[in-house]
Amino acid sequence: MYSLTARFNQIVFFTSCTLATLSLLNQLTAWYLMNEQPSANLTIHSTEKFHFIKANHYNGGKTNWDQASFRFSLEADLKPVFTWNLKQLFLFINVRYNAPQTSECVIYDKIISRPDDPSEWEKASNLALKNQRIEYPLKDSYASLKNQTVTFEVWIEVMPYVGFITKQRIGEFPYKMPEVYS
């Protein structure tokens, strides 16, 4: 406290220490007081464009794959995750099946960012997608998608302002693929 630079230095470092503890408190009050879990409901309306693709110009005709596309509706209640610590949510739909090996494939993703004003959180957190097409088609290199039982999983990746990035699964829906290519 004996010179100008000493006082300036002490005050600046003290504010950065308080900001660090406030961020830590911010993270603790946001995540560890959560009681409910978010939930989602996914219904598949139809399977369209279920083909066997024979790509003769790749690899001498040895590379072939199955391809499927879907139409779905998704309703999700994301209100418990919408705290003041949240920056963005990354929601994606994962398909898992047990063909020759356990395979997973992401077929749809969406970024949901949190608006600043707390009165707009209701609208942004109740997700309602109706009769949407998927973004990336489901491809299987072993051509074993006929008559396969497949589970659709809805995942959420939570990106906070302060803290670790975490993933959690909020729904699991089994489905049976059709028997014939269309």
Added chain:
Amino acid sequence: MKRKDTLWKSAYIYFNEMDYESQKFARIAYKVIIILVSIISFIISLFLQRFQICVYSVIGSSIFSILLFAPAWPWWKRKQPKWQPVK
């Protein structure tokens, strides 16, 4: 022979020297101001659910205390110690 100081250097010397009593006061006062402002703004922003209020008010209070306590203004120079006369 003492060289005439430039404007910046004499300004720095003027703002540098502060009383011992006011140094003791400033050492406690800036911490009290910043901690009080941070607690109150954290509770207010917890109700309104916006973290920007908290961060901006803590930074604002730190700038206020830098302007008030860091340079040696004339009111921090009042209680000079009584030096013994030169023998």
